[in-house]
Amino acid sequence: VEGGVGRGRIPDVAVKRLPVYLRALQDLAARRVEIVSSAELARLTGFSSEQIRKDLTYFGSFGTRGVGYHTDVLLERIRRVLGLHEDIGVALVGAGHLGTALARYNQGRHQHVHIRAIFDSDPAKIGQELGGTVVRDVRDLERVVREEGIRLGVVAVPASEAQAVAQALCQAGVEAILNFAPVRLEVPPGVQVENIDLSLALQSLAYYAAADRPPSSKGRRFEP
Amino acid sequence: VEGGVGRGRIPDVAVKRLPVYLRALQDLAARRVEIVSSAELARLTGFSSEQIRKDLTYFGSFGTRGVGYHTDVLLERIRRVLGLHEDIGVALVGAGHLGTALARYNQGRHQHVHIRAIFDSDPAKIGQELGGTVVRDVRDLERVVREEGIRLGVVAVPASEAQAVAQALCQAGVEAILNFAPVRLEVPPGVQVENIDLSLALQSLAYYAAADRPPSSKGRRFEP
DNA sequence: CCCTGTGAACTAATTCACAGCG
């Protein structure tokens, strides 16, 4: 949720929605649904149909009026826009519980974003396998990332080490970082940082939990 | 990143920034800094100073012109707005790696959002301790959440179980859910859902990594 | 006729610019 380059073309908010559309389209494709309307996508994703249509126009128009979109045409198009048509390598730094969750999560499923290297500083973890990848010494990070042409970094280390890791990642040439450490990372201009801070997310949710509703209204039914 | 109630008062985007301010203020307080200006907070958080001042006006005005804000007055005020002045209980569902990371993360540190119950369906995990809390059977979820007056739920279970868990949480009266499962949760109106999908985050980052820059510009220095 | 594609209208959020006050 950090500012960043922006890079003209597609609004950041729309870029965040594209993977959601992608997931819905993958489900549809798996169920052999060949045509889908923006209304159907709206139902599946929770965004409005006009929002979806507008988002799609940012990079072309490939629907058929009166009909809808070809599932796999749209799928392929969004994939391409996101850069997921070519394999994109990810370096995961930090093989703690969060790192492990990420590695497992990523394993196999999302075809074109692959964790290609995992690093940690703990000798007990180095050499272990995690989701099919061997954990390496974080001191080799720069070399490996460069050699493998990795362009995306994930920071899942304690706050105290996060900045040093980010620095090494940038030095090695990554172009975007997903940061889970509860600190603001200083990166060179042009490197996109996305922060996901688990405790901050909980804290802002607290606002919605605390507010208005009297604690008496316990127990809510669906579709009242 | 789900719509939700909105609840009038403070814009959602601002609510998301408040915890960031809070963290900066906690750091300052720990370093015995008594006064802080919006410019200084801007430097620490990465948001603009006018943004910060504007956000603060949503719930009052407590700075001193020509001077700045009293660190602990502001701290206390934001805490109160977020509802963090009173202890707020969280139910964590799913004691896998992600759940464990969250439990560890939360342990001790952020004073007023506490994980008060952890649930799982795996008999091997039930009874184990995690960050100072014993893992319970998910079948007891509704009863325990109700008894303990828990108002916040965290869904860290596989996609296939997420909807059932969300339903149980809502039935038990939670008012907001932090969802890590890669599905759209159906919840009754009035329940705020915040989705954090780790693979989607990676995918949207891919857009920024893939774009423009030729892969030749490897290795970036800070402050060029 | 139906659903896409899109300007136009609207709404939300950010930034500007400066008055006001300690």
Added chain:
DNA sequence: CGCTGTGAATTAGTTCACAGGG
């Protein structure tokens, strides 16, 4: 004088409403 607080201007994002084409 310096920094807050805030309307006003601007910019971004969403929704409306309908023209246009299969």
